[in-house]
Amino acid sequence: MIENIISLSLRNRFLVLLVAAGLFAWGIYSVRINKIDAIPDLSENQVIVFTEWMGRSPQIIEDQVTYPLVTNLQGLPQVKYVRGTSMFGMSFVYVIFQDATDIYWARERVLERLNYASRLLPEGVAPTLGPDGTGVGHILWYTLDAPGMDLGEQRAIQDWYVKFALQNVQGVSEIASFGGFQKQYQVTVNPNRLTYYGLSTQEVIQSIRANNNEAGGRKFEMSDIGYIIKTNGYLKSIEEIENIPVKTINTIPVKIRDIATVQMTGETRLGIFDLNGEGEVAGGIVVMRYGENADEVIRNVKKKMEEVAKGFPQGMKFNIVYDRSTLIEESISSIKTTLIEEMIVVSLVVIIFLLHWRSAISIIIQIPITLATSFILLNAFGISSNIMSLTGIALAIGVIVDNGIIMSENAYKNLSHRYSELNPETEK
Known part of the structure; x- marks a missing residue:
């Protein structure tokens, strides 16, 4: 031949x-x-299922969340094995597929099975899929350089402005925020006052939830003019929360400020992000989508950063702390x-x-x-x-x-x- x-x-x-x-x-x-x-991508072809149930111990998470998910995800087609990890308030299930399996086909199969498995979980617990990235998908880390700005403000800018802008870049799977403080209203209840007024913690929670709501009205016409009625009920300040009535005793309302202290603070954190020993910072991690061109995605992200930086407050800028394009x-x-x-x-x-x-x-x-x-x-x-x-x-x-x-x-x-x-x- x-x-x-x-x-x-x-x-x-x-x-x-x-x-x-x-x-x-x-x-x-x-x-x-x-x-x-x-570097070559040698990571396994996996789909991550993440479930959050804060305040529960690892053993409860294992028994009521991780175990039901693992047993129900084992029968999927083209699955090699399923691994589960439980920790305080969180559960991670790793579904490993065959190498030749299309990742998006695999994610669809996992979602189909989760629709059934979710019924076996405790009320209010909702499992979600992790980003469609790989083990080497962290291609760029950045921080927000803003001297003198509060860490809570930096994290708010990251979560509500920078993150949404960078996620639109082609090839980016997720922008994972880190560092800083996630702002929240914190209500610290005094147990002695609760006992004095005959209230429970659940009644306080229900009162706050009921008053943090916006209801729609209806449209009516008067003198050939149409009016739309609505109510603005979302809580916007500490004073509004303090003035929420919980119970009425002898025609006198018992308000939140009578039984608790309200303050603006950050969500409880399990760690901090320190940069070069100079103090805490806030920023994000760019996670590349499965099978994308790392060099091209990094260039597009940097180009988008230049546009995003134009909307920053005075004195704020991006500080890139890890950039794989240099290594590439x-x-x-x-x-x-x-x-x-x-x-x-x-x-x-x-x-x-x-x-x-x-x-x-x-x-x-x-x-x-x-x-x-x-x-x-x-x-x-x-x-x-x-x-x-x-x-x-x-x-x-x-x-x-x-x-x-x-x-x-x-x-x-x-x-x-x-x-x-x-x-x-x-x-x-």
Whole structure:
């Protein structure tokens, strides 16, 4: 079969050159569109189910949340195994699928099963899916540099302005906020006063909930003019909460301020984010979506940051503390330099040892064509340009040249033998 291929190629040299030129052009295009990253993504094909039930111990979370979810998610198609982790107030279930499974198909199957499994959980507990990212999806970390600004204000700007803007960038799965304080109204109840007035904590909670509500009215017409009636019932200040009545005793209302203290504070935190030992900061983590081009996503995020920064208060700016694009550029640049050096050295060695320019060119021309063609296969299998893949290509240059040398030497030997048979007098 190999002889037939060689014979066919020799009879159709123009067609072979045309195919080689086409592969080279296709390869150059593949190089331009190939995804770029510093390291290969070797993480498992997983879907994370996160459930929050604050105030409960890890054992209760395990028995009433994690165990029912794990047992119900084990029967999904193409699942390798299911792992569960319980901690104070939170449950994590990791559903690991086969490597060839489409991640979004897997997320749909998990959602379908959660619709049934949610009925087995305690009231008010709602499991949610984690972001469609991978273990190496954290591509950029940033903080908000705002000297003199309260950490609560910084976190509010991050949660209600920066986060929503950056999530619109193509390829971003999630913007995870960290640091600072999440503002909240905190009502600290005095148990002695509750006992004195004959109230319970649940009555206080129900009173606050009932008064933190906005109800719609109706439309009515008067003098050919239409009016829409509505009520503004959302609580907007500490004073409004303090004036909420809980109970009436002898026509005298018992208000929140009579039994509790109201203050604006931050949500209870399990840790802090400190930068370089200089104090706490607030910021976010950019999580890349599964299968995206890390280098391109980082560039788009930085471009979006420039637009977002225009709406910051005076003196606030972004401070990038981790940027994978630096590692990507240095890694790819190093491998590119190595590839060019190898191609030059191999070409010189081939020319020196063969001492025949036509044979040398036929071998050297295979190097760029083969390298360009390899990127066609990288794109076909969804492999990015990273340290591992490009190093493998660099190591294969020697194999490419070896095959070319063997074929050239074999062809030269057979041609010499054939020439000596046809011209015996010249041999003598």
